[in-house]
Amino acid sequence: MKEMHFRKRRIILFVLLLAVSIAVTTLSYTTLRISNEDVIKHHQPMNLPRVRSSSSQVTESSSALIPHCEAHKHVAYIKTHKTGSTTLETIFNRFGFIYNSSFIFNRNDFFGHFEAMDFRDAATEKHFLPPLGVGKGDYARYKNYDTCAIHVRFYRDTFIKYMANDTLYVSSVRDPADQWESAFNQFGFRKAISRLADANKKMIAIGDYLKVPFNDANSTLDAINEFLRKPEVYHNALNGEDWHFAHNDQVFDLATDLEMKQLKNETLVNRTIDRLVDELDMVIVNEYFDESLLVMKKALCWDFNDILYISQNKRAVKDTMPEETRAKIRAWNHADTLLHYRFNETLWKKIKAYGPKFQIDLEHFRQMLSDIKSKCSDISKPVDHGYNSVVLQTRAKANSTSLCKMVAGGFADTFRRVFNRQKDSGFAF
Numbered sequence: 001m002k003e004m005h006f007r008k009r010r011i012i013l014f015v016l017l018l019a020v021s022i023a024v025t026t027l028s029y030t031t032l033r034i035s036n037e038d039v040i041k042h043h044q045p046m047n048l049p050r051v052r053s054s055s056s057q058v059t060e061s062s063s064a065l066i067p068h069c070e071a072h073k074h075v076a077y078i079k080t081h082k083t084g085s086t087t088l089e090t091i092f093n094r095f096g097f098i099y100n101s102s103f104i105f106n107r108n109d110f111f112g113h114f115e116a117m118d119f120r121d122a123a124t125e126k127h128f129l130p131p132l133g134v135g136k137g138d139y140a141r142y143k144n145y146d147t148c149a150i151h152v153r154f155y156r157d158t159f160i161k162y163m164a165n166d167t168l169y170v171s172s173v174r175d176p177a178d179q180w181e182s183a184f185n186q187f188g189f190r191k192a193i194s195r196l197a198d199a200n201k202k203m204i205a206i207g208d209y210l211k212v213p214f215n216d217a218n219s220t221l222d223a224i225n226e227f228l229r230k231p232e233v234y235h236n237a238l239n240g241e242d243w244h245f246a247h248n249d250q251v252f253d254l255a256t257d258l259e260m261k262q263l264k265n266e267t268l269v270n271r272t273i274d275r276l277v278d279e280l281d282m283v284i285v286n287e288y289f290d291e292s293l294l295v296m297k298k299a300l301c302w303d304f305n306d307i308l309y310i311s312q313n314k315r316a317v318k319d320t321m322p323e324e325t326r327a328k329i330r331a332w333n334h335a336d337t338l339l340h341y342r343f344n345e346t347l348w349k350k351i352k353a354y355g356p357k358f359q360i361d362l363e364h365f366r367q368m369l370s371d372i373k374s375k376c377s378d379i380s381k382p383v384d385h386g387y388n389s390v391v392l393q394t395r396a397k398a399n400s401t402s403l404c405k406m407v408a409g410g411f412a413d414t415f416r417r418v419f420n421r422q423k424d425s426g427f428a429f
């Protein structure tokens with residue numbers, strides 16, 4: 001009898017516990033849903049396409065299927081040169097602006113970059129802007145930064161020291177044939193040829209045995225072909241700060257432990273790339289920009305609006321290069337070629353893992369991109385941005401929404417918003 005009584009009590013207790021755990025689960029699910037919806041509301045000004053309510057495609061979007069997924073806020077984007085990084089930076093700046101994020105910036109650089117600076121210095125934080133709400137010089141609290149989207153080499157240990165614990169690391173790569181050609185123009189590698197030219201600037205000497213005709217009337221393609229005829233010689237002639245831009249610059253930015261002279265060691269390079277595949281949570285492949293962004297959106301549990309962009313830093317005019325020249329560029333930048341190849345492979349694995357909705361989501365995203373461009377963006381004007389090339393500068397239409405302004409207003413606009421906010425956060429320099 002007594003035992004029956006105990007069993008009954010145990011059953012009642014069990015049922016009670018079950019009921020409590022169901023209630024707790026439902027409550028936390030609802031809380032997360034609410035916070036996620038709040039975010040969406042916050043993100044979507046009235047006059048923009050509303051991702052989750054405008055069509056069946058939209059309600060079925062991948063992130064809508066994951067009710068418990070919250071937008072990941074801690075992201076460090078390592079900008080690699082000439083890979084579409086300015087366009088990507090505007091995405092991270094905008095997201096950080098909306099979420100009130102603290103950025104790692106070089107407070108002494110006009111655009112907050114560190115470029116090739118050694119970031120492992122014991123007192124790196126002395127170069128930083130303090131996080132929002134932290135006083136200048138209160139270095140013990142220069143910690144837990146939310147985000148970063150600048151030109152800086154990927155010194156992972158240093159990032160771990162200053163970024164929030166659950167930070168995800170993102171970067172971008174591009175086929176070196178296009179990336180190097182873009183850098184050749186921007187950083188003026190042509191000057192290496194002029195440096196070796198005869199006094200009359202009509203002939204150049206390679207070593208002291210060969211002279212070929214070369215002058216300012218020669219096209220960029222001539223200059224590229226000339227550079228690639230003796231890349232080591234011209235590379236050495238560059239010296240100075242532009243040097244690393246001209247040879248495997250993507251690997252230079254991402255694999256900080258590899259020295260130039262080790263880049264010919266394919267086994268070592270591949271081993272380093274293996275490590276980067278583990279260390280970088282997402283790498284945007286320039287040639288599959290939208291596909292990459294979709295994969296990233298899913299990984300970060302972001303919304304479609306979060307990944308909208310209008311391309312920045314696009315050259316107004318570009319030479320087409322013969323396949324032979326492209327192959328030579330890839331050979332000269334062999335480590336970058338391996339890097340690009342591998343992250344392209346990794347991307348397509350992720351696309352496969354995304355599932356059957358990938359194509360639908362991609363079409364949906366591209367429709368949104370086209371809508372936002374016509375709705376928000378004024379005609380892009382070619383502007384000489386002072387780096388040997390004319391780029392198309394985007395501008396938001398007059399009287400457009402704040403999201404329009406941030407998407408179409410261009411990189412400098414989003415950068416100033418986050419940089420100035422942090423600089424002026426009550427503890428001005």
Ligand SMILES: Nc1ncnc2c1ncn2[C@@H]1O[C@H](COP(=O)(O)OS(=O)(=O)O)[C@@H](OP(=O)(O)O)[C@H]1O
Pocket residue numbers: 080081082083084085086087178182186286287289311312313314315318
């Ligand atoms: N959305 C998208 N898709 C593909 N490619 C894109 C995109 N946005 C920018 N770009 C191209 O990226 C080049 C500029 O790269 P960056 O912004 O990284 O340059 S920089 O290092 O910060 O100066 C520049 O390449 P080039 O035009 O060949 O010079 C841009 O056209």
